[in-house]
Amino acid sequence: MLQASTLRFSTDLKANNRKAWIDDHRPAYGAAKVDFVELVSQVLAGLARQDPELARLEPRKCLFSINRDVRLSADKSPYKTNLGAWFNPGGKGAPTAGYYLAIEPGASFLAGGMYLPDPAALAAIRQEIDYNLADFEELVRAPAFRRQVGSLRQEHALKRPPKGYQADNPAIEYLRLKMFLGSRPLPDEQLLSPILARQLLTAYRSLTPLVQYLNRAVGQAA
Numbered sequence: 746m747l748q749a750s751t752l753r754f755s756t757d758l759k760a761n762n763r764k765a766w767i768d769d770h771r772p773a774y775g776a777a778k779v780d781f782v783e784l785v786s787q788v789l790a791g792l793a794r795q796d797p798e799l800a801r802l803e804p805r806k807c808l809f810s811i812n813r814d815v816r817l818s819a820d821k822s823p824y825k826t827n828l829g830a831w832f833n834p835g836g837k838g839a840p841t842a843g844y845y846l847a848i849e850p851g852a853s854f855l856a857g858g859m860y861l862p863d864p865a866a867l868a869a870i871r872q873e874i875d876y877n878l879a880d881f882e883e884l885v886r887a888p889a890f891r892r893q894v895g896s897l898r899q900e901h902a903l904k905r906p907p908k909g910y911q912a913d914n915p916a917i918e919y920l921r922l923k924m925f926l927g928s929r930p931l932p933d934e935q936l937l938s939p940i941l942a943r944q945l946l947t948a949y950r951s952l953t954p955l956v957q958y959l960n961r962a963v964g965q966a967a
Contacts, residue, residue: 751777759826787942798834806836842959856928857952873962878916889951894927
C-alpha cells in the first residue's frame with residue numbers, strides 16, 4: 746500500500762510545480778519517494794518469481810526521474826506530477842516490452858506491453874502477429890486479460906493497412922496498431938489498500954503472455 750501523505754505530496758506538487766516549492770518540501774518528497782520505492786520493491790519481488798530475468802533488476806533502476814525534459818516542450822513545468830516505474834529486465838531505459846506503473850491522484854494506472862516501438866520492432870511484431878494470429882488472439886482474448894484490462898489500447902492506430910498488408914488480412918485489426926499495450930486505471934482508494942502490491946501483481950500476471958509474445962517477436966528479428 747501507499748501512504749496518504751504520498752498522494753498528498755503529488756497533489757500539492759501539481760498545484761506548486763516550481764523549483765522553489767520543491768526545495769522547501771524536500772522532506773515530503775523524500776518520504777514519498779521512499780514510500781514508492783517500497784511498493785516498487787514489493788512488486789518487483791513478485792514479478793521476479795514469474796520472470797527470473799527480473800530477479801537481477803534493482804528497484805532504483807525501475808524508477809523514472811521526477812524531473813521533466815522541457816527542452817522541446819511548450820510546458821516548462823520542471824517536475825512530473827506522477828511517480829513512475831518501468832519493470833523490465835533492461836531497466837527503465839530498455840526498449841522491450843515490460844510493465845508500467847504511474848501514481849498520481851485521479852490519474853494513476855498500470856500497463857503492460859510495448860508503447861510505440863521503433864520501426865524495426867514494430868515490423869517484427871506485425872510479422873509475428875501475421876504469422877501466428879491464433880496465438881496472439883488467444884492471449885488478448887484470455888479471460889484474465891479481459892478481466893484486468895479489457896482490450897489493447899487503440900491510440901495511434903492507423904486508419905489504413907500498414908505497408909505490405911491488405912485490408913482483408915484476418916489480423917488487420919491488430920496490424921493497424923502502433924502500440925501493443927493493455928492498461929487500466931487505479932482508483933485512489935485502491936492505492937491505499939494494504940493488498941495493493943498483490944492486486945498489481947495479479948494484473949501484471951494477466952499481461953505476462955502479451956509481454957512475452959512481444960519480446961519473443963522482437964528477439965527473433967534481432
